[in-house]
Amino acid sequence: GAVVSQHPSRVICKSGTSVKIECRSLDFQATTMFWYRQFPKQSLMLMATSNEGSKATYEQGVEKDKFLINHASLTLSTLTVTSAHPEDSSFYICSARGGGGNEKLFFGSGTQLSVL
Amino acid sequence: AQSVTQPDIHITVSEGASLELRCNYSYGATPYLFWYVQSPGQGLQLLLKYFSGDTLVQGIKGFEAEFKRSQSSFNLRKPSVHWSDAAEYFCAVGYQKVTFGIGTKLQVIP
Numbered sequence: 001g002a003v004v005s006q007h008p009s010r011v012i013c014k015s016g017t018s019v020k021i022e023c024r025s026l027d028f029q030a031t032t033m034f035w036y037r038q039f040p041k042q043s044l045m046l047m048a049t050s051n052e053g054s055k056a057t058y059e060q061g062v063e064k065d066k067f068l069i070n071h072a073s074l075t076l077s078t079l080t081v082t083s084a085h086p087e088d089s090s091f092y093i094c095s096a097r098g099g100g101g102n103e104k105l106f107f108g109s110g111t112q113l114s115v116l
Numbered sequence: 117a118q119s120v121t122q123p124d125i126h127i128t129v130s131e132g133a134s135l136e137l138r139c140n141y142s143y144g145a146t147p148y149l150f151w152y153v154q155s156p157g158q159g160l161q162l163l164l165k166y167f168s169g170d171t172l173v174q175g176i177k178g179f180e181a182e183f184k185r186s187q188s189s190f191n192l193r194k195p196s197v198h199w200s201d202a203a204e205y206f207c208a209v210g211y212q213k214v215t216f217g218i219g220t221k222l223q224v225i226p
Contacts, residue, residue, distance in 0.1 A: 109158060110158065
């Protein structure tokens, strides 16, 4: 099956710094990528949807200036957590879709962010 | 709006016993339904999916799920559970956007 690579898998940073997470589709062109956040013992919450070459669409309650998403190519999307604070600590997962619907939807392995 | 309900937050089964994880959904049209498994600190692995056709869907690792439109359900089953099946299981629905259930944590005891 298709592969979505997400890096880093784990990052620890100081409060106030910015962290970038990369999501790459390795063997297909991802026209749409999704970013999810998962709190401990909870489900995945969709943060934003990004389409290649256009601005991301954020879900209600997600601060777009806090969570910067860039989808500059058909194989790469990045999520930057700006001025991170301890409450931003969470598990972030990306997914990539190759077609119009979710017939070809694949998930990355996730990034555990810990802000000290 | 689409939604998913997984009524069982935590289930414990004995190794070798059968398993059924419940999932109910709300969706305006013919649903795209998924079951994913997540091990601690890991991403999601797709077990199976239903888009159309045969309502009994076979997945990886010996899992299957049955789509029942009349009950708005998509329950996941496995006839004999292995210790390695211990994980968190998520039911999800959606075509353009995917909505996840809260998950069911499966514990397998010897």
